[in-house]
Amino acid sequence: MEEGGRIRVRSGNPVRRFWLRRSLFTVLYLALPALLLHGLLFHPPCRSNRAAAIAALRTLASAQEAFRRARIVDLDGDGIPEYGTFGELTAVVTPRADPAGRARARRLSSPLLSPALADLDSSGIVLKSGYCFRIFLPARDGGGAHEGASGPAPRAPGSPSGTLEEEAPEGPLFSAPIDTDGAEFLWCAYAWPARHGVSEVDSFFVDRSREVWLLEDGEGDYDGKDRTPAFDAAFPRDAAGDWAPPPIGAPAEHVGRDGNTWRRLP
Secondary structure, eight states: OEETTEEOOOOOOHHHHHHHHHHHHHHHHHHHHHHHHHHHHHSOSOHHHHHHHHHHHHHHHHHHHHHHHTTOOOTTOSSOOOOOOHHHHTTSSOOBSSTTSOSBOOOOSSOSSOGGGOOBOTTSOEEETTEEEEEEEEBTTSSEEOBSSSSOOOOOTTOOOOOOOSSOOSSOSBSSOBOTTGGGTOOEEEEEESSBTTTBSOEEEEETTOOEEEEOOTTOSSBTTTBOOOTTTTSBTTOOSSSOOOOTTOOSEEEBTTSOEEEEOO
């Protein structure tokens, strides 16, 4: 229509506009949860946490070798040094002078591991970048010992039977006295999500071989401080002996004593 030399364009039907807008809103309302679910399932959160955990475990493996080469702990005096704990590697505590950790020797001249891995809780767990970390050393009466609360470390369901110390003395630094001979050759560590599905989903294992093993833990077997891996969770299920971590040159994946499939990272 032309009015006063101007062309006036009619706007669309207001009822039609209303229903169009409502339809768009409904589509977005229904699609948004699906989009969010897709992101959680196919794009796990905080992938930088995963990379940081892998890097921390590899750094830990190097620090353990440096600790042993420096001959900082040799409790039985046989000339073969032992591996260390987070507290010893970060130099926030002096090296142990007895298997239970109640007596202490000289302080390290400098830390071999970042102080970011020094803040342990009462059960020997370090929280860093969305992950929980824990080191195990062989326990004197079998199983694994860790820094923190007294009492033996748990075993995975598929572990060989054996005797663990039922009750450690009150107030030790370690969950059980350390096997001085075993700690000369063995240690292991795990990293698992502090909040499964939020901070991350995957778990990792490393030992003296320096090989890092991955558990794609979509089921949430390991989650924060309530669901933690046993010392032998990633050990091959069919391997004989108490401490039987994956040997160097082992197949690229295996079923662990926890019943999960662990895969070696390149």
